[in-house]
Amino acid sequence: MLRVPGVGALVLMSLLGFAGYALLLPTAPLWAAHGGADEGGAGLVNAVLMLATVAFQTAVPGALRRLGWRTTLVAGVLLLGLPSPALALTDQLGWILVASAVRGAGFAVVTVCGATAIAELVDSSRRGRAIGVYGLAVAAPQVLLTPSAAWFAEEVDFRVVLVAGALPALAVPFAAALGRLLDGTVAGGAAEALGVPRSGRARTLLALALPSVVLLAVTTPGGALLTFAPQLGHGAAVAMVGLLGLTVAAALSRWLVGGLADRYGPSRFVPPLLVLCAAGLGLCGWSLTGSGPGPVGLVAGMTIVGVSYGSLQNLTLVTAFAAVPDRDRSIASAVWNIGFDAGTGLGSLVVGFVAAGTSFTVGLLTTAALCLAVAPAALVGGRRHAPPHA
Structure with missing residues (x-):
């Protein structure tokens, strides 16, 4: 896959x-808590990041059509990276929320364009594997950095981590190279297709509804665990190990499930993965109670959630691209990313406020119930739309 023109630049940019x-x-909410914010205020940090992301994701297809890939991609990595060092100026919640909103605009560009680009660069017969490679590039930084970031911030220095958050700005050369390639190949009718379709809009959005709901169901608990792991009461070291388990499991499963999706179709795997996610969340919630298995249970539960979290990211994106005509790829990418980021923000917001009023156990069990509620719909919808060979 890395020998396909443009994929290398996309991987490095990602x-x-x-x-x-x-x-x-995990660090920005913890920085807000350091400044005196409660669980609800800390949860607002990633909620605002994702709200801004979702709001700007709806505008990315139009930006690609009007500005082109190169300009849009370069602007995206700069918006995502440059505000990060500004967070080091103060730990007051209002300032953190403003910087998070600006970063969300850049994250919207990086996420929508990345998923759309992989569909433009690789033919449909290898799309599951291509999405797996792209997913590995997306997940690898989370494996290496998310588990240790909060620990390093607390034990060494918050400001070092906040300044390092400017790394996306270093992706400008790769974003420009990828943009030049796509500006040269996605032209004419394809470029026009990057806008919202004039006809069949309702049909396109309806076809994307089920994978978006499934993605929302699994990214809600994923966002909650990524945001609040350092605040679950078992200490920074346990949070680091739990996040490592979650992110490694997510990265490997997102990569490996691509071949299975290409061979058997994605739909048969979705309902059991939702149930598995609910089971992992139940174990996480139990581990936070006095009678639970403690830190070992939290790490095990987070790792189980990671398997579903990574696998369903790949499977829902494959399903989204298969559900719409090629001309609507950027629409599928935008809708998929909206589901992903809305779930991440919702998990941060809802679990934060539930925990502020009750406990983190109740908040996590609430997200487990969401997974179980969506599983029957995924089972029925998967059977209805399953390809003949599956």
Whole structure:
């Protein structure tokens, strides 16, 4: 896959872009808590990041059509990276929320363009594997950086991590190279297709509804664990190990499930993965109670959640691209990314406020119930739309 023109630049851009995202995902809320914010206020940090991301994701297809790939991609990595060092100026919540909103605009560009680019660069017969490679590039920074970022911030220095969050800005050369290639190949009718389609809009959005709901169901608990792992009461070291388990499991499963999706179709794997996610969340919630298995249970539960979290990212994106005509790829990418980031923000916001009023156990069990509620719909929808060979 790395020999396919453009894929190498996309991978390097994604590695640097998501490095900044991964460093600040657990650290920025913890920085707000350091400044005196409660669980609800800390949860607002990633909720605002994702709200801004979702809001700007709807505008990315139009930006690609009007500005072109190169300009849009370069602007995206700069918006994502440059505000990060500004967070080091103060730990006051209002300032952190403003910087998070600006970063969200850049993250919107990086996420939508990345997923759309992989569909443009690789033919449909190898798309599951291509998405797996892209997913590995997205997940690798989270494996390496998210588990250690909060620990390093607390034990060494918050400001070092916050300044390192500017890494996406270093991706400008790769974003420009990828943009030049796509500006030269995605032309004419394809470029026009990057806008919202004039006809069949409702049909396109309806076809994307089920994979988006499934993705929302699994990214809600994923976002909650990524945000609040350092605040679950078992200490920074346990949080680091738990996040390592979650992110490693997510990265490997997102990569490996691509071949299975190409061979058997994605739909048969979705319902059991949702149930598995609920089981992992139940174990996490139990581990936070006095009668639970403690730190070992939390790490095991987070790792189980990671398997579903990574696998369903790949499977829902494959399903989204298969559900729409090629001309609507950027729409599928935007809708998929909206589901992903809305779930991440929702998990941060809802679990934060539930925990502030009750406990983190209740918050995590609430997200487990969401997974179980969506599983029957995924089972029925998967059977209805399963390809003949599956």
